[in-house]
Amino acid sequence: MAVVVDLLNITIILHGLLKLTAITNAIRWISERGRDYRLAYDRMPPADDAAKLRLLVECGGTFFPFGAKDHRIRRRYLRWQRRSRRWRAAAVALRIWATVCFTAPGLVALTVFGTAGPAFFLPRPPGSRWLTLGAALVAAAIVIAIFFEALTWYLTVRGYARRFLTTGFHRTRVDSTGENLAELRVYIYLAASMVLANSMLCLTAAVSFGSYRYLDGNEVGYGPSAVAAACLHTASSMSFLGESPFTTHNSVGSLIGVLDLGSGVMLILFGLTLLPAMLNLNGRDE
Known part of the structure; x- marks a missing residue:
């Protein structure tokens, strides 16, 4: 079991570093070409997925490793789907891999599974706890990075949904839901990812490092x-509604406590940009 958990954590770290590279390059692309993409999108809105993918390529969104919104994965998936049954099975496998190993929620969920799962069946945490911590920190860094990606997109085009999440496997369908609701869905997606990431960090601290104690010292x-302690601590630290029933007593617990608090503040600040984005949409429609 220890070998399996270590291999899982190494897989998470490698995929996480690749995803961080993709997000960093995406932020650079948005800063340099985001306005061009916005103007091209507004001048002639893409009618289908193929047109969206083509527009990303035309606007320079072909950076390493898979381009803007990982559109190369999406393009290959669509190509394989149109072939034989064997290729369609490969397309399904590609989609599962992209969802589990190359999205923030997928990598966080893998980390939660590798950390919390053994806690229900084994007498002590298997594998290297430092690899577990590394996987958790990388997965959390991805969630923070997608917040900065969204904020960069907001500063560039004064909105999140219409062009930010309209391509890829997990798209926000703006035309069918309305732009204001689509903006809200983007925020909910990012907020849920942050809450899940904080739960994962608290799980790592509690399960792998024994970082929490009851207020009476036990x-x-x-x-x-x-x-259970990790879940309760996450709920109390992110809700700002009360004091946690636990205290931290080592450096890992203190570090994750700071990350929890910072994540909650980021979530509030990010939410404050949602209203201006909606007002901008309403003003544009008028």
């Missing part, structure tokens, strides 16, 4: 009690 221990 240890939480390992197993389901540690998982």
Whole structure:
């Protein structure tokens, strides 16, 4: 089991670093070519997926590793789907890989599975706890990076949804839902990713490092009690509604506590941009 968990964590770290590279390049592309893409999109809105992919290529969104919104994966998926049954099976496998190993929620969920799963069946955490911490921090960094990507897009085009999440496997369908609702859906997606990432960090601290103790000084221990402690601590730290029933007593717990607090503040600040984005849409429609 230790080998399996270590291999899972190494897989998460490698995919996570690749995803971080993709997001960093996406932020650079948005800063340099985002306005060009916005003007081209507004001048002639793409009618279908093929037109959206073509527009990304024409506007320079072909950076490493898979281009803007990972459109090369999407293009290959569409191409394989039109072939034989064997190729269609390969297309399904490609989509599963892209969803699980190359999205922020997928990588965070993998980390949660590798951390919390063994806690219900084993007497102690398997594998290297430092690899587990590394996987958790990389997955959390991805969630923070997509926040900065969204904010960069907002500063460039004064909105999130119409051009930010309209290409790829997990698209916000603006035309069918209305732009204001689509903006809200983008925020909900990012907020849910942040909450899941914070839960993952607290799980890592509680399960792998025993970072939490009850207020009376007793240890939480390992197993389901540690998982429950992590969930309660996440809920209290992110809601700002009350004090956590646990205290941290080592450096890992303190580090993750700071990340939790910072994530909550980022979530509030990000939400404050949602109203201006909607007002900008309403003003444009008028």
